[in-house]
Amino acid sequence: MLPIEAFKSLDADDFHILSIVENRMKSFLYVPLDLIASDSGFSRGFILDSLKRMHDMGLVLYKRVPYEGYVLTYAGYDVLAMKYLVDFNYIVGVGGSLGVGKESDVYMAFTPTEESVVLKFHRLGVVNLQSATRIRDYLAHKYELPWIFRSKLSAEREFKVLRDVFKAGVKVPIPIVQNRHVVVMSYVEGDLLYVCDYLPDPHKFFEMILDEMRLSYNCGYVHGDLSEYNVIVTPDLECVIIDWPQAVEVNHPSAMMLLERDLRNIVDFFARRFKLKLNFTDSLSYVLGV
Numbered sequence: 062m063l064p065i066e067a068f069k070s071l072d073a074d075d076f077h078i079l080s081i082v083e084n085r086m087k088s089f090l091y092v093p094l095d096l097i098a099s100d101s102g103f104s105r106g107f108i109l110d111s112l113k114r115m116h117d118m119g120l121v122l123y124k125r126v127p128y129e130g131y132v133l134t135y136a137g138y139d140v141l142a143m144k145y146l147v148d149f150n151y152i153v154g155v156g157g158s159l160g161v162g163k164e165s166d167v168y169m170a171f172t173p174t175e176e177s178v179v180l181k182f183h184r185l186g187v188v189n190l191q192s193a194t195r196i197r198d199y200l201a202h203k204y205e206l207p208w209i210f211r212s213k214l215s216a217e218r219e220f221k222v223l224r225d226v227f228k229a230g231v232k233v234p235i236p237i238v239q240n241r242h243v244v245v246m247s248y249v250e251g252d253l254l255y256v257c258d259y260l261p262d263p264h265k266f267f268e269m270i271l272d273e274m275r276l277s278y279n280c281g282y283v284h285g286d287l288s289e290y291n292v293i294v295t296p297d298l299e300c301v302i303i304d305w306p307q308a309v310e311v312n313h314p315s316a317m318m319l320l321e322r323d324l325r326n327i328v329d330f331f332a333r334r335f336k337l338k339l340n341f342t343d344s345l346s347y348v349l350g351v
């Protein structure tokens with residue numbers, strides 16, 4: 062659940078105090094109360110009142126020893142990102158949940174012109190060893206950063222890849238903006254491929270996915286987590302590929318392994334579900350453009 066009620070109840074000073082805590086988290090595990098007070102220019106009493114309310118709403122955590130200090134929770138980070146998106150007119154409201162993934166929460170939201178968009182909140186630090194290894198890989202030395210910054214880096218990464226592949230013509234959600242740990246993209250109507258028991262022409266759909274893999278490889282990326290769970294089948298039977306934060310550059314040492322695994326997932330799915338007879342090696346050559 063997004064902290065919508067908390068978001069609505071905060072005033073400008075609360076947001077200001079919250080963002081001071083955010084900034085100082087770069088250097089403190091718990092940000093000292095005294096520092097928050099001096100950064101803000103508000104009195105200790107005023108700050109405490111605000112922080113206590115935000116603590117009750119679950120936006121910050123509090124620690125008393127060896128000094129009084131505060132940190133953001135994910136909910137606190139969420140309200141800061143939502144504040145940005147609302148202030149800059151990207152969204153006017155948030156709708157229901159579209160999915161709680163391993164490393165993200167995805168929500169529907171609405172623009173001032175009543176278009177549907179998707180907010181993908183990256184949540185790293187919710188432990189998942191398998192993908193953490195890959196995230197560690199691309200975030201390299203930054204792995205030691207706290208969850209808050211790793212989640213932001215993951216969102217930045219997804220947004221960059223989305224923009225690059227989108228520009229190259231790969232069928233992906235339209236990237237709109239990224240702030241903190243949130244990526245905003247267009248909402249894609251349809252069903253995930255894994256729920257589709259029927260497709261009028263499964264072989265054609267398989268080839269469409271190969272085309273997207275080829276185009277994306279051609280523009281420099283391997284998806285790295287491609288499967289029937291990350292392909293949306295739209296009502297007019299187009300395929301849209303989602304979920305890109307773990308994508309790697311084609312010259313990455315694991316790129317070929319990941320590409321083969323992506324392709325294996327897709328080939329196996331179509332063989333299993335639609336009884337297609339597919340040639341893995343030929344498909345791989347096609348994707349590689351050789």
Ligand SMILES: Nc1ncnc2c1ncn2[C@@H]1O[C@H](COP(=O)(O)OP(=O)(O)OP(=O)(O)O)[C@@H](O)[C@H]1O
Pocket residue numbers: 159160161162163164165166167179181234246247248249250253290291303304305
């Ligand atoms: N642009 C979009 N349009 C419509 N639905 C979307 C969009 N992006 C994500 N979703 C929905 O949200 C779910 C989670 O998104 P995504 O796959 O990007 O994140 P994830 O954290 O990897 O999730 P998972 O761990 O389930 O793979 C998707 O399975 C899909 O149902």
Ligand SMILES: [Mg+2]
Pocket residue numbers: 162290291303304
């Ligand atoms: Mg996914």
